[in-house]
Amino acid sequence: MIRTLLPLSALLTLxxxxxxxxxxxxxxxxPSEIVAAAPKAEWxxxxxxxxxxxxxxxxxxxxxxRVVIQLMPPPFAQGWIGNIRKLAAAHWWDGLSINRVQDNYxxxxxxxxxxxxxxxxxLPTGLAVVPEVAYQTNVSGGDPLKYLxxxxxxxxxxxxxxxxxxxxxxxxxxxxxxxxxxxxxxxGMVGVGRNLPPDxxxxxxxxxxxxxxxxxxxxxxxxxxxxxxxIEHLSSLPRGTGALGFYQTAAERxxxxxxxxxxxxxxxxxxxxxxxxxxTCAKYAYARAxxxxxxFITPAxxxxxxxxxxPVRRAK
Amino acid sequence: MIRTLLPLSALLTLxxxxxxxxxxxxxxxxPSEIVAAAPKAEWxxxxxxxxxxxxxxxxxxxxxxRVVIQLMPPPFAQGWIGNIRKLAAAHWWDGLSINRVQDNYxxxxxxxxxxxxxxxxxLPTGLAVVPEVAYQTNVSGGDPLKYLxxxxxxxxxxxxxxxxxxxxxxxxxxxxxxxxxxxxxxxGMVGVGRNLPPDxxxxxxxxxxxxxxxxxxxxxxxxxxxxxxxIEHLSSLPRGTGALGFYQTAAERxxxxxxxxxxxxxxxxxxxxxxxxxxTCAKYAYARAxxxxxxFITPAxxxxxxxxxxPVRRAK
Numbered sequence: 077m078i079r080t081l082l083p084l085s086a087l088l089t090l091x092x093x094x095x096x097x098x099x100x101x102x103x104x105x106x107p108s109e110i111v112a113a114a115p116k117a118e119w120x121x122x123x124x125x126x127x128x129x130x131x132x133x134x135x136x137x138x139x140x141x142r143v144v145i146q147l148m149p150p151p152f153a154q155g156w157i158g159n160i161r162k163l164a165a166a167h168w169w170d171g172l173s174i175n176r177v178q179d180n181y182x183x184x185x186x187x188x189x190x191x192x193x194x195x196x197x198x199l200p201t202g203l204a205v206v207p208e209v210a211y212q213t214n215v216s217g218g219d220p221l222k223y224l225x226x227x228x229x230x231x232x233x234x235x236x237x238x239x240x241x242x243x244x245x246x247x248x249x250x251x252x253x254x255x256x257x258x259x260x261x262x263x264g265m266v267g268v269g270r271n272l273p274p275d276x277x278x279x280x281x282x283x284x285x286x287x288x289x290x291x292x293x294x295x296x297x298x299x300x301x302x303x304x305x306x307i308e309h310l311s312s313l314p315r316g317t318g319a320l321g322f323y324q325t326a327a328e329r330x331x332x333x334x335x336x337x338x339x340x341x342x343x344x345x346x347x348x349x350x351x352x353x354x355x356t357c358a359k360y361a362y363a364r365a366x367x368x369x370x371x372f373i374t375p376a377x378x379x380x381x382x383x384x385x386x387p388v389r390r391a392k
Numbered sequence: 393m394i395r396t397l398l399p400l401s402a403l404l405t406l407x408x409x410x411x412x413x414x415x416x417x418x419x420x421x422x423p424s425e426i427v428a429a430a431p432k433a434e435w436x437x438x439x440x441x442x443x444x445x446x447x448x449x450x451x452x453x454x455x456x457x458r459v460v461i462q463l464m465p466p467p468f469a470q471g472w473i474g475n476i477r478k479l480a481a482a483h484w485w486d487g488l489s490i491n492r493v494q495d496n497y498x499x500x501x502x503x504x505x506x507x508x509x510x511x512x513x514x515l516p517t518g519l520a521v522v523p524e525v526a527y528q529t530n531v532s533g534g535d536p537l538k539y540l541x542x543x544x545x546x547x548x549x550x551x552x553x554x555x556x557x558x559x560x561x562x563x564x565x566x567x568x569x570x571x572x573x574x575x576x577x578x579x580g581m582v583g584v585g586r587n588l589p590p591d592x593x594x595x596x597x598x599x600x601x602x603x604x605x606x607x608x609x610x611x612x613x614x615x616x617x618x619x620x621x622x623i624e625h626l627s628s629l630p631r632g633t634g635a636l637g638f639y640q641t642a643a644e645r646x647x648x649x650x651x652x653x654x655x656x657x658x659x660x661x662x663x664x665x666x667x668x669x670x671x672t673c674a675k676y677a678y679a680r681a682x683x684x685x686x687x688f689i690t691p692a693x694x695x696x697x698x699x700x701x702x703p704v705r706r707a708k
Contacts, residue, residue, distance in 0.1 A: 273688075312493075379607075
């Protein structure tokens with residue numbers, strides 16, 4: 077009687093595992109313990125050329141503040157990422173600042189005078205103008221269902237982990253066994269600030285998500301990477317008190333000393349991520365969705381794609 | 393051919409609106425603009441007796457730091473909330489501290505010496521021992537589908553907004569037209585720290601979510617309220633460098649000057665929330681899920697329950 081009130085879709089969603097792969101559970105192990113036991117072969121090295129290293133001016137305690145960002149691999153967002161590589165090579169961000177910190181939303185950096193043509197910092201030549209259609213990309217990946225999958229995603233037909241990245245998938249746009257996908261706005265993801273459409277940003281203004289995943293921005297702004305170390309240097313900054321969390325005075329801004337590609341930074345540690353196509357990652361994701369370590373009494377039975385952060389670490 | 397790869401549930405999920413009520417869209421209006429136009433009658437006053445006001449010691453810029461928390465109404469979490477009222481009346485938290493700040497997770501406060509029986513602050517008498525079964529509650533609310541509903545929720549059969557609060561619903565546990573529900577761990581929600589099960593906490597150790605909704609904690613820890621003002625005084629604190637984000641030295645902790653029920657705080661502003669049963673709230677939620685204000689080009693078509701924050705403001 078009561079059950080007839082429930083939409084059929086909800087019942088079927090329950091019947092469908094949230095993750096395509098339901099590996100043998102690892103009773104009693106926390107997700108972090110499962111990851112710690114992964115064999116070395118399941119970790120994928122991140123090339124230093126795919127890292128962007130931002131050094132901020134030291135904070136109140138005088139300690140260095142370094143933020144390390146991993147840029148997305150092809151075919152995602154390569155137009156903007158090409159610009160970012162050029163901007164870093166030209167030392168374009170050096171001496172600019174963190175200009176916006178909006179609670180539960182984003183931290184943004186770039187040229188605080190960018191809107192003022194007389195004062196704006198001169199851009200290097202050769203930056204691409206990337207069209208907004210590039211927010212979504214065709215991926216030659218075969219069947220998307222072979223990847224670790226989240227079936228219950230309010231923002232996409234479903235979402236998957238593809239070569240280490242959370243992406244939304246739209247089956248209706250596929251051709252052959254390619255599929256159309258886009259990166260999703262999880263905590264720590266880095267995107268490209270822009271003006272009103274059809275502007276899609278040139279990569280000079282960047283932001284990082286520091287709150288609940290603002291997934292309504294998916295397919296509306298370009299995502300280019302994620303912070304893999306040092307996000308606390310951004311997320312703990314004082315919130316701006318102006319509109320949208322912009323600082324109202326120059327004194328409140330945090331200075332950026334330098335932004336460089338990882339390959340141009342001496343003595344940078346090597347980083348690696350847990351292959352999202354690995355057996356351990358499937359177990360880890362399953363455990364994130366079905367916590368059975370001693371603290372927990374009721375496993376959720378599912379998880380949001382942004383609540384399964386891809387493990388990244390300094391290489392061992 | 394391709395479409396046969398898609399599970400039926402995903403197709404049906406697409407066919408089902410994420411929100412039960414699809415009001416006439418408000419083309420071009422941002423969710424905040426829709427809320428700003430709500431008639432006064434749609435706003436619900438929050439009694440001062442349901443507020444908990446925490447004043448921190450002033451920060452580096454010497455400005456006052458006040459955090460205002462709204463406690464949940466019955467039937468949710470009343471055992472713990474009764475304890476919290478007693479603790480506030482006894483000034484129990486005065487002079488204690490913020491002891492833990494874990495990035496993308498929680499800020500936690502209480503007695504830093506609580507684990508050390510010799511040093512722990514003495515508790516007031518008469519605190520209830522609340523059992524963990526109280527994480528989930530029977531609600532005499534009639535049909536839960538009459539509320540603003542999120543059909544696509546990875547963590548619950550579905551979730552609704554009930555009298556201003558986001559709650560998960562489990563239809564399988566209903567009797568008559570009551571339904572079984574639990575508050576969900578969205579950004580800003582306040583919960584009760586505890587030890588290993590079956591301990592369910594006594595309300596002395598509280599935490600607030602400052603990152604991606606840790607929904608795996610739903611039904612595993614008691615939620616008792618949400619921060620409605622001043623969360624930036626917690627979310628921007630330096631992250632702790634010890635295990636779980638605990639501060640490693642006493643000097644890093646932020647002192648709590650006082651915690652009082654709102655009814656004991658002179659000159660406290662009045663607060664109100666937008667009725668989640670109102671026509672405007674339905675429009676607001678729909679707009680959050682289908683952004684059509686000028687910045688957006690691709691409406692999501694759905695939203696996570698934690699990405700539709702219930703509007704709360706100082707009373708006008």
